[in-house]
Amino acid sequence: MLENTGYQMKRRSIEELIQHLKTFELDLKFSVGIWYFSDHPSRFHAPLGEKKTIEERLEIIAKLKDYGVCAVEAHYPNEINEDNLDLYKKFSKDTGIKILSVIPNLFYESDFEFSSLASPIEEVRKKAIERLKTSLMLNKELDCEFCIIWPGGDGYENQFGIDFIRMRDRFAEGIAEAMDAVPGVKVAIEPKPYEPRGRIIYGLTGEGILLAQKVEKLLQNPENKKILENDSLVGLNPEVGHVLMGFEDLAYAFSLALEYGKLYHTHWNSQPLGNYDQDLNVGVISPEQAEAALYVMKMYGYRGYFGIDINPERMPVERAVINSIDAIRAMNDRINNLPHEDIIACTEKPHKNRGLLEAILIRARSNNPSILSPMPKVER
Numbered sequence: 048m049l050e051n052t053g054y055q056m057k058r059r060s061i062e063e064l065i066q067h068l069k070t071f072e073l074d075l076k077f078s079v080g081i082w083y084f085s086d087h088p089s090r091f092h093a094p095l096g097e098k099k100t101i102e103e104r105l106e107i108i109a110k111l112k113d114y115g116v117c118a119v120e121a122h123y124p125n126e127i128n129e130d131n132l133d134l135y136k137k138f139s140k141d142t143g144i145k146i147l148s149v150i151p152n153l154f155y156e157s158d159f160e161f162s163s164l165a166s167p168i169e170e171v172r173k174k175a176i177e178r179l180k181t182s183l184m185l186n187k188e189l190d191c192e193f194c195i196i197w198p199g200g201d202g203y204e205n206q207f208g209i210d211f212i213r214m215r216d217r218f219a220e221g222i223a224e225a226m227d228a229v230p231g232v233k234v235a236i237e238p239k240p241y242e243p244r245g246r247i248i249y250g251l252t253g254e255g256i257l258l259a260q261k262v263e264k265l266l267q268n269p270e271n272k273k274i275l276e277n278d279s280l281v282g283l284n285p286e287v288g289h290v291l292m293g294f295e296d297l298a299y300a301f302s303l304a305l306e307y308g309k310l311y312h313t314h315w316n317s318q319p320l321g322n323y324d325q326d327l328n329v330g331v332i333s334p335e336q337a338e339a340a341l342y343v344m345k346m347y348g349y350r351g352y353f354g355i356d357i358n359p360e361r362m363p364v365e366r367a368v369i370n371s372i373d374a375i376r377a378m379n380d381r382i383n384n385l386p387h388e389d390i391i392a393c394t395e396k397p398h399k400n401r402g403l404l405e406a407i408l409i410r411a412r413s414n415n416p417s418i419l420s421p422m423p424k425v426e427r
Contacts, residue, residue, distance in 0.1 A: 049192040049233050049311055051278045055347050056308040061395060064346065068387035073345055073379055077372055078118035078147045078312075078354045079108060081126050083326075084364050095360055101131055107365060109142045115372050118147035118352055120195070123182045125152055132185070139189075146189045147352060148235070148312070151175075151182035154200035154243065162201040164221035165214045165248060176221045183229035192352070193233040193311050195284050196222065202244030215248060219258060223265035226280065230270035234262070235284035235311040240293035242324050251293050252300040255283045256307055282309035286356055287337065288318035288326055298339035305347040313344075314356035315375060326358035328367050330374030335408075338378045345382060381411055389425040399426040 059067055084104035086096035099107075108119055121127040127135055127149055139146055153163035153175050161168060163175035179196070186194045201218060203209055226234060236258055240250035249258045259281035266272060266280065274280055283304045290300045304310035317332040318325050330337060353375060359367030386407065393404035403425050410416045 048190075048231065050350070052282060052308045052311065052351075053278065054308075055305045055310055055349065057348070061391060065388050065391055067348070068345060068391075071345060071348055072383055073341065073349060075115065075372075075376060075379060076117050076352045077115045077375075078120055078145075078352045079111070079116055079368060080354065080356055081105070081108070081119055081121045083356075083358055084108065096364075101126065101134065105134070105138045108144065109138070111365060111368055112142060112144060114369050115376075116144065116355075116368065118145040120148045120150060120354065121146070122150045122152040123178070123185060125155070127185065132188075135189070146191055147354075148191050148193055148195045149182050149185040149189065150195045150197065151179045153178065154197065159200045162214075162218075164198070165201040165218040167214075167217070172217060172221060176225050179222065179225040180228050183225055183232045183234075186232050187229060191232075193235045193282070193284075195235045195237055195312070197237040197239065198247055198249055199239060199243055202241075202247040202250075204245035206246070211248075215258075215261075218248060219261045220265060222262045222281070223267075226262070227266055227268040227271060230268040231274065233279075233311065234281045236281065237284040237286055237289065237314070238293075239286070239289040239324070242292070250289075252283070252285055252290060252295060252303050255285070256303060256309060259283065259307075259309055279308055282311035284312040284314060284354070285310070286314035286316070287329075287340070288314075288316045288324055288356075291318040291320050291333070291336070292322065292324060294320055297333075297336040298343045301340045302343045302347070305343070305349070310344075310349060310351065312351050312354060313349075314354040315371065316355075316357045326356060328357055328359070328374070329355070329371035330378065334374070334378065337375070338382055341375075341378055342382045342385075385411055386425075388427060392425050392427040396426060 081104050084107055085099040086094040088094050135146055153159060158171055166172040183194055236255045238250050238252060238255040239247050241247055249255055262281045263275060271280060285300060290297050315329045317327045317329055319332055355368055355371045357367055357371060389407055393400040
């Protein structure tokens, strides 16, 4: 199970923060999702590559270990299930690549047409709860870090007449019921504002935190309540693309999860503000958002994994994963080499350092700062 994330809530003085920024570096542990290692059709085109078996996908992932991949995520039951569990166990034993999360597939099947855990149709909701219970059991058996829940199919298109509070209650109570049936497994909520539903419930970062707190209050199993005395059990797995689809600021959104000690995991890609979910390789669009997010994670000592969640088209999946890993490493190298005292001086004394934060970042992103104007002195 994931370590206690309460360390994320630590507040530091300005002096302590500067010292922390100078000495702490993010541990870039990368996970991949097995779903994008086989091509599939989209709404608008046929598959652009080959369909691959689970065995073939795991073989590719094993070859990416030397590039930094050390964990894999998979959905139950379509990608990981009781029939191929031994395959995953052998893969993990042979390669040292961890099974990070077994994710319940609560969004694809026609049964979940009108939501899953939030469904008003009782037999459908029961099926969703049972699927979550099984997923939690597999997470426990495989010693995963957490169980990711993405409520992609839970929501609505026509808002008129919907009892939204009852809908949200059903969703939260369903998670709590499953967690109490399989205690001791952490859950990471992955918010997304829309697509495939017109509006997905608990779709923004703040809403995800509210859901996490609501579920924790509902938990009754003594084992879970004991854990909650000193730790949390429900947190977030924010995805870069989903955050930006909701017109949220990435660094600010990540900081909200950190503030409550609930940044369990992160999914990385790139995405225009708004728009449909593109899952582009990391850094292709808005790398400045990603760098700012990495910096706030560095400020609060994030120790978790960096999940690569992409939809590689028109290039081999191996190249897409390696490019994304390299992009994060390059960004992380830049933020580690920033003048941290000057950065903090610019943000804490903005009236004395007007425009200088921008000047610092321009120089940090330049291959040849000597061609630029002289850097003014920052007043600390």
